Amino acid sequence: xxxxxxxxxxxxxxxxxxxxxxxxxxxGARLGAVRKGxxxxxxxxxxxxxxxxGFMHAAAVxxxxxxxxxxxxxxxxxxxxxxxxxxxxxxxxxxxxxxKFVAVxxxxxxxxxxxxxxxxxxxxKGPDRALxxxxxxxxxxxxxx
Amino acid sequence: xxxxxxxxxxxxxxxxxxxxxxxxxxxGARLGAVRKGxxxxxxxxxxxxxxxxGFMHAAAVxxxxxxxxxxxxxxxxxxxxxxxxxxxxxxxxxxxxxxKFVAVxxxxxxxxxxxxxxxxxxxxKGPDRALxxxxxxxxxxxxxx
Amino acid sequence: xxxxxxxxxxxxxxxxxxxxxxxxxxxGARLGAVRKGxxxxxxxxxxxxxxxxGFMHAAAVxxxxxxxxxxxxxxxxxxxxxxxxxxxxxxxxxxxxxxKFVAVxxxxxxxxxxxxxxxxxxxxKGPDRALxxxxxxxxxxxxxx
Amino acid sequence: xxxxxxxxxxxxxxxxxxxxxxxxxxxGARLGAVRKGxxxxxxxxxxxxxxxxGFMHAAAVxxxxxxxxxxxxxxxxxxxxxxxxxxxxxxxxxxxxxxKFVAVxxxxxxxxxxxxxxxxxxxxKGPDRALxxxxxxxxxxxxxx
Numbered sequence: 001x002x003x004x005x006x007x008x009x010x011x012x013x014x015x016x017x018x019x020x021x022x023x024x025x026x027x028g029a030r031l032g033a034v035r036k037g038x039x040x041x042x043x044x045x046x047x048x049x050x051x052x053x054g055f056m057h058a059a060a061v062x063x064x065x066x067x068x069x070x071x072x073x074x075x076x077x078x079x080x081x082x083x084x085x086x087x088x089x090x091x092x093x094x095x096x097x098x099x100k101f102v103a104v105x106x107x108x109x110x111x112x113x114x115x116x117x118x119x120x121x122x123x124x125k126g127p128d129r130a131l132x133x134x135x136x137x138x139x140x141x142x143x144x145x
Numbered sequence: 146x147x148x149x150x151x152x153x154x155x156x157x158x159x160x161x162x163x164x165x166x167x168x169x170x171x172x173g174a175r176l177g178a179v180r181k182g183x184x185x186x187x188x189x190x191x192x193x194x195x196x197x198x199g200f201m202h203a204a205a206v207x208x209x210x211x212x213x214x215x216x217x218x219x220x221x222x223x224x225x226x227x228x229x230x231x232x233x234x235x236x237x238x239x240x241x242x243x244x245k246f247v248a249v250x251x252x253x254x255x256x257x258x259x260x261x262x263x264x265x266x267x268x269x270k271g272p273d274r275a276l277x278x279x280x281x282x283x284x285x286x287x288x289x290x
Numbered sequence: 291x292x293x294x295x296x297x298x299x300x301x302x303x304x305x306x307x308x309x310x311x312x313x314x315x316x317x318g319a320r321l322g323a324v325r326k327g328x329x330x331x332x333x334x335x336x337x338x339x340x341x342x343x344g345f346m347h348a349a350a351v352x353x354x355x356x357x358x359x360x361x362x363x364x365x366x367x368x369x370x371x372x373x374x375x376x377x378x379x380x381x382x383x384x385x386x387x388x389x390k391f392v393a394v395x396x397x398x399x400x401x402x403x404x405x406x407x408x409x410x411x412x413x414x415k416g417p418d419r420a421l422x423x424x425x426x427x428x429x430x431x432x433x434x435x
Numbered sequence: 436x437x438x439x440x441x442x443x444x445x446x447x448x449x450x451x452x453x454x455x456x457x458x459x460x461x462x463g464a465r466l467g468a469v470r471k472g473x474x475x476x477x478x479x480x481x482x483x484x485x486x487x488x489g490f491m492h493a494a495a496v497x498x499x500x501x502x503x504x505x506x507x508x509x510x511x512x513x514x515x516x517x518x519x520x521x522x523x524x525x526x527x528x529x530x531x532x533x534x535k536f537v538a539v540x541x542x543x544x545x546x547x548x549x550x551x552x553x554x555x556x557x558x559x560k561g562p563d564r565a566l567x568x569x570x571x572x573x574x575x576x577x578x579x580x
Contacts (some may be wrong), residue, residue, distance in 0.1 A: 022192060023193065048166060049166050049171060052165040057168040059211055060204070063207075089234035089379055091573060092232060108526070110208060136553070235424060236428060253383060254381075254421070263408070281381060281408070283522055311492065312486075314493065339457065339461060341457075341458060347457075347522045353494030376526070377525060378493075381521070382519070
């Protein structure tokens with residue numbers, strides 16, 4: 001056990017759970033860094049998930065932000081917990097143009113039943129990094145649902 | 146021209162635009178009814194877009210709700226308009242379990258620059274229909290952006 | 291007891307709880323109709339709650355929408371329940387100009403722990419009624435928090 | 436003029452505009468620090484704006500978060516701009532218990548028409564400071580509306 005009673009295997013639990021999500025595999029999304037209270041999800045550009053202007057679809061950007069928030073919350077939960085999205089709100093700040101997209105989720109409130117997290121989504125193109133989206137989300141511990 | 150200056154070809158414009166979205170094709174989503182101020186988007190169950198419990202992924206449900214809201218707004222816009230999502234908020238009311246999912250988007254405010262719409266998402270299983278999600282969204286007319 | 295196990299005194303409970311909220315009294319807000327799953331909150335125009343253009347402040351409009359959602363949820367809860375706002379999202383559709391404002395909250399999901407409701411806010415001026423705001427909210431049963 | 440074409444008088448413009456809002460005076464709210472892209476709004480505890488448990492009402496907390504976001508956006512706008520809230524989403528992380536509440540708004544996107552900001556709201560009690568709320572908001576430049 002680590003401080004605060006969070007099991008030391010939080011990263012393993014996040015990676016195992018992520019691997020069970022078919023949609024992440026279908027999109028080609030993968031986990032980046034997994035820290036206590038902060039998780040990154042990456043999405044390389046994928047033409048199959050674009051919208052009518054050739055940008056990544058709002059829902060594809062949302063998918064990685066949602067997962068970044070949910071797994072950030074999971075890192076601070078006990079061993080047998082699972083996470084479900086109660087709700088989220090997403091702002092689209094710029095068109096999702098880039099070679100790769102990275103959602104960085106951070107926990108604002110770690111609760112027994114409800115957690116709150118936010119995520120920033122960046123588009124990477126060569127040396128440039130632009131903030132293209134922002135999410136604020138409520139997550140429930142599935143055992144408590 | 147119809148009443149209120151909305152071009153009579155609103156349905157054609159919606160269907161043409163929808164057909165240009167690779168993500169909708171990848172998911173197997175299709176347009177249902179297209180009325181002035183109200184649009185339906187359908188998504189048959191697709192195992193490739195599920196999450197860790199085998200339910201449709203929150204982001205897949207969000208994708209059809211987002212499109213239902215955006216195209217509902219487009220039906221009330223002038224001929225050369227395009228729609229982009231400014232932001233949306235989505236609540237998940239029940240697990241997305243079913244054979245087919247239908248998002249019904251309706252316009253609350255049709256503005257020159259900004260429109261506001263909401264969507265309800267239903268899961269269909271045999272004769273049963275359950276409300277599983279609700280979105281409230283802000284859409285911008287792309288020409289005005 | 292009524293059907294579904296909802297205590298018949300739901301209106302009394304809502305009115306008693308509303309009466310305990312100093313902010314509602316300070317603003318001059320009052321309850322309108324209280325039905326199972328649907329509650330109205332009214333706010334006569336009050337110059338002390340306006341913003342820089344003389345319209346009712348966004349937060350004043352939000353206050354009655356929040357209460358309409360919360361009390362709509364409370365009508366479907368057991369006797370000893372109390373409601374707290376987990377989160378809400380509010381769109382402002384038109385400037386809040388009028389003699390009176392009415393928020394109509396309706397339950398979308400009545401859960402043991404979490405409920406979801408939405409509210410529409412109308413501005414009344416003489417014979418005219420305009421939709422000026424829309425909220426989508428998540429409410430928690432306080433005993434379960 | 437400062438760098439990026441933002442008029443040097445941004446603080447004066449924010450303070451003048453804030454002073455014109457009756458609701459802020461009624462609540463006893465006041466501006467704290469005003470920096471480019473970041474504004475603080477403070478609210479001393481006020482029994483007239485509490486809810487049924489004696490905590491500050493969700494809408495009172497929302498009021499200062501809304502103003503912190505809007506004025507943060509205004510600091511990055513040209514001289515003749517005014518701000519209106521398009522929409523916001525607010526999460527309540529803890530009961531609003533304290534002697535003073537401070538909302539810190541920061542701009543995520545400064546656009547010609549639309550800006551996006553978020554705000555964190557803290558409760559202060561003696562030496563303690565607790566994060567009690569988080570907002571994500573969309574603001575429109577009134578001249579462009």
